[in-house]
Amino acid sequence: MIPVTHFMIISAILFCIGLYAAISKRNAIMVLIGIEFMINAAILNFVAFGAYDKEVNGGQIVALFAIVLAAAGVAVALAIILNVYKYYKTIDPDKIHNLRD
Amino acid sequence: MNDFLPNISLMLDSVLDSLLWFYPELVLGILFILVIITDLFFSKRFQNAVFLLTSFGLGVVGYFILLQLNAPSETTVFSGMIRPDKLSTYFKVILCVVSLLFLLFIRDNKELKSHDKGTGDLHAILIAVLFGMNLMVMSSNLLMIYLSIEMVSVGSYIMVGYISGTAKQTEAAMKYALFGAVCSAMMLYGMSLVYAFTGTLNFIDPAFLSGLSSVSTLSSGIALGMIMVGIGFKLSFVPMHFWTPDVYEGAPTPVTAFLATGPKIAGFALLIRLLDSLGGTKAALDFNEILGGIALITMIAGNFSAIWQNNVKRMLAYSSIGHTGFILLSVLAFSQAGQKALIFYLSIYALMNMAAFMLADYIEEKSGAKNLDEYKGLGQKLPLTFFLFVIVLVSLTGLPPTAGFIGKLLVFSAALEMYNSTGSLLVMVLIIAGALVTLVSLFYYINVPLNAYLRQSNHEVEITEIKTFKIYLSLFLTIIILVLGIFPQLLTSFIVI
Numbered sequence: 001m002i003p004v005t006h007f008m009i010i011s012a013i014l015f016c017i018g019l020y021a022a023i024s025k026r027n028a029i030m031v032l033i034g035i036e037f038m039i040n041a042a043i044l045n046f047v048a049f050g051a052y053d054k055e056v057n058g059g060q061i062v063a064l065f066a067i068v069l070a071a072a073g074v075a076v077a078l079a080i081i082l083n084v085y086k087y088y089k090t091i092d093p094d095k096i097h098n099l100r101d
Numbered sequence: 102m103n104d105f106l107p108n109i110s111l112m113l114d115s116v117l118d119s120l121l122w123f124y125p126e127l128v129l130g131i132l133f134i135l136v137i138i139t140d141l142f143f144s145k146r147f148q149n150a151v152f153l154l155t156s157f158g159l160g161v162v163g164y165f166i167l168l169q170l171n172a173p174s175e176t177t178v179f180s181g182m183i184r185p186d187k188l189s190t191y192f193k194v195i196l197c198v199v200s201l202l203f204l205l206f207i208r209d210n211k212e213l214k215s216h217d218k219g220t221g222d223l224h225a226i227l228i229a230v231l232f233g234m235n236l237m238v239m240s241s242n243l244l245m246i247y248l249s250i251e252m253v254s255v256g257s258y259i260m261v262g263y264i265s266g267t268a269k270q271t272e273a274a275m276k277y278a279l280f281g282a283v284c285s286a287m288m289l290y291g292m293s294l295v296y297a298f299t300g301t302l303n304f305i306d307p308a309f310l311s312g313l314s315s316v317s318t319l320s321s322g323i324a325l326g327m328i329m330v331g332i333g334f335k336l337s338f339v340p341m342h343f344w345t346p347d348v349y350e351g352a353p354t355p356v357t358a359f360l361a362t363g364p365k366i367a368g369f370a371l372l373i374r375l376l377d378s379l380g381g382t383k384a385a386l387d388f389n390e391i392l393g394g395i396a397l398i399t400m401i402a403g404n405f406s407a408i409w410q411n412n413v414k415r416m417l418a419y420s421s422i423g424h425t426g427f428i429l430l431s432v433l434a435f436s437q438a439g440q441k442a443l444i445f446y447l448s449i450y451a452l453m454n455m456a457a458f459m460l461a462d463y464i465e466e467k468s469g470a471k472n473l474d475e476y477k478g479l480g481q482k483l484p485l486t487f488f489l490f491v492i493v494l495v496s497l498t499g500l501p502p503t504a505g506f507i508g509k510l511l512v513f514s515a516a517l518e519m520y521n522s523t524g525s526l527l528v529m530v531l532i533i534a535g536a537l538v539t540l541v542s543l544f545y546y547i548n549v550p551l552n553a554y555l556r557q558s559n560h561e562v563e564i565t566e567i568k569t570f571k572i573y574l575s576l577f578l579t580i581i582i583l584v585l586g587i588f589p590q591l592l593t594s595f596i597v598i
Contacts, residue, residue, distance in 0.1 A: 008297070011290075011293070015290050018286070019283075019287075022279075022283045022286075025279075028275060028279065031279050031283070032279075032282070034283075035279075035282045035283055035286045038283070038286035038287065038289075038290060039286045039289055041290055041293075042286070042289040042290040042292070042293040043293075045290070045293030045294065045296070045297055046293045046296060048297075049293070049296055049297045049300070052300060053300055053301075056301075056302075058244065058296065058301065058302040059296060061244065062243075062244050062247070062292070062293075062296070062302065065244060065247070065248060066247070066289060069247070069248070069251045069255075072251070072255055073251065073254070073255055073258075073278075073282050073285075074282075076255050076258050076259055076278060077258070077275075077278040077279065077282060079262075080258060080262045080265075080271065080274045080275050080278050081275060083262060083265040083271040083274070084271045084272060084274075084275045086265075086271070087267075087268035087271055087272075088268060088271075088272075093275070093276075093279065096272050096275070097272075098268055098269050098272055099269055099272055099273060099276070099346075099347040099350055099351050100347070101346070101406075101409070101410075101415075
C-alpha cells in the first residue's frame with residue numbers, strides 16, 4: 001500500500017503549482033486553472049485520508065461536493081470573464097485596472 | 102455496504118426529526134423554485150408577481166425564524182451538520198431583515214429596474230444566497246462551512262456582474278470572482294489538512310481539538326490559518342481586503358449595500374462558531390492574539406485609507422473595513438455581555454450601511470454625483486436627503502444620540518470587562534485604538550456635510566427633490582437608528598442569551 005505521506009507530498013506540490021499560477025496572473029483563465037489545481041490538491045488529501053475514516057466517510061463526501069462546487073464556481077467565473085473581454089478586449093488581470101485608488 | 106442496511110431506517114428517522122429545525126430553509130428552498138417559475142411564466146403579465154412572491158416568502162421565513170427563536174435546539178441536527186441554537190437564530194433574524202431591505206432597495210434602483218434583463222433572476226439569487234447565509238451561521242461541520250461559503254460566494258459573483266452594463270462592473274465582478282475562488286480553494290486545502298490531522302470534519306467534536314493539539318503548532322497553525330483565509334475573504338479584514346473597495350465601487354449600489362452587510366454578518370457568525378470550538382484550551386496557537394493583531398491593523402488601515410477617498414462608495418467600503426476591525430474586537434470580547442454587544446452592533450451596522458448606500462444611490466440618481474467633490478452645494482437642493490445622510494454618518498462614526506453610539510458603548514464596555522478579568526495588554530491596546538480611529542473616522546465622514554452645505558458649486562444644476570420610495574425607506578431606517586439611540590432597551594431587551 002502506498003504510504004499516506006506520498007499523497008500529501010503530491011497534493012502539496014499540486015497546491016503550490018496552483019497557487020503560483022493564480023498569483024502570477026498573466027491570464028484570467030490561467031488563474032482559474034490554478035484554482036482548479038488547488039481544489040484538486042485538497043480533494044486528493046480528502047480522499048487519501050478518507051481511507052482512515054470508513055464509518056462516516058467524510059473525506060469521500062467532501063471530495064464529491066468539492067468537485068461539483070468547483071465546477072459551479074468556474075462556470076460563473078468564465079461567464080464573467082467573457083463579459084470582461086467584451087469591454088476590455090483582454091483578459092490579463094494586470095491590464096484591467098479602471099478600479100484603483 | 103450490507104453493514105449499513107440495518108441503520109438506514111434509523112438514519113432516515115434522524116433526518117426526519119431534524120427537519121423540524123429546518124423550516125425556514127425548507128421554505129427558502131421551495132420559494133427559490135417558485136420564484137424561478139413565476140419569473141419564467143407570469144412576469145410578463147403581472148410585473149410585480151416576482152417581487153410580491155419573494156417578499157411574502159421572506160415574511161414566512163421570518164415568521165418561522167421567530168418561532169425558532171422561542172424554541173431553539175440545544176444539540177446539532179442532521180448528524181452533526183448544523184446547530185440551530187439561539188445565537189444562530191438571532192443572526193438569521195438580522196440576515197432576513199437585510200434581505201428584505203435589499204429587496205426593497207432593488208425595487209427602487211433605476212439601473213437595475215431599467216435593464217431589459219429585469220430583476221426576476223436577482224430575486225432568485227437573493228433567496229439562494231440567503232439560504233447559504235442561514236447555513237453559514239448554523240454550520241458545525243467543515244463541509245457545511247465550505248458548502249455554505251461557496252453558495253454565498255457564487256451567488257454574490259452573479260449579483261455583482263448581474264448587469265455588466267459598464268466596463269467597471271465587469272471588472273469588479275472578475276476581481277471578486279477570482280479573488281474569492283482563490284480564497285475558498287485555500288480554505289478547502291486548509292480543511293483537508295485539518296481533516297488529515299483530526300480524522301473528523303465535525304469541529305465541535307472533542308476529537309477535533311485533541312487531534313489539532315497532537316500535531317505541531319506550525320502544522321495546525323498553517324491549516325487553521327488557511328481556513329481563516331476563506332472566512333477573512335468574507336469579512337474583508339486585512340490582508341484579505343484588497344477586493345473590497347474595487348468591488349464596492351464597481352458593483353450596482355444595492356448589491357454593494359448587500360455585500361457590506363449580509364455575507365459579512367454571516368461570516369462573523371462563522372468566525373464565532375470556529376473560535377468557540379478552538380477556544381478554552383491552548384489547542385494550536387493562540388488564535389485570539391493573532392486575531393487581535395488583525396483587528397488592530399484592520400481598524401487602522403481601513404479608517405486611514407478612507408481619508409484619501411473621493412468616491413463615496415469607496416469611502417464607505419473603507420469605512421466598512423474599519424468597522425470589521427471594530428467588530429473583531431467584540432468577537433474577541435465574546436462573553437455573555439460580548440454576545441449581546443455583538444448582536445446589537447451587527448444589527449445597527451446593517452441598518453446604518455443599508456441607509457447610507459440608499460442615500461448615496463439616491464443622490465447619484467438625482468444629480469449624477471459619485472464623488473465627494475461633486476457634492477458641493479447639493480445640501481440646499483436635496484435638503485431632506487442630506488439631513489438623513491448626516492444623521493446616518495453620525496451614527497456610523499458612533500456619536501450620540503444615535504444607535505451607533507450605543508453599539509460602540511456596548512462593545513467598549515464588554516471589552517473593558519474582558520480587560521478587567523484577564524488583564525490582557527492586547528485588549529487595552531485595542532480599546533485605545535478603537536477610540537482613536539473613531540476620531541479619525543470623523544475626518545472623512547465630515548467631508549459629506551462639508552461639501553454639501555459649506556462649499557458652493559461652480560456650475561448650477563436644477564435638481565428637485567422628488568421623494569421616491571427609497572427616501573421614505575431611509576427616513577424610516579434613520580428614525581429607527583435615532584430611536585434605538587435614545588431607547589436601546591427596545592432592542593437589547595429582545596436579545597436574551
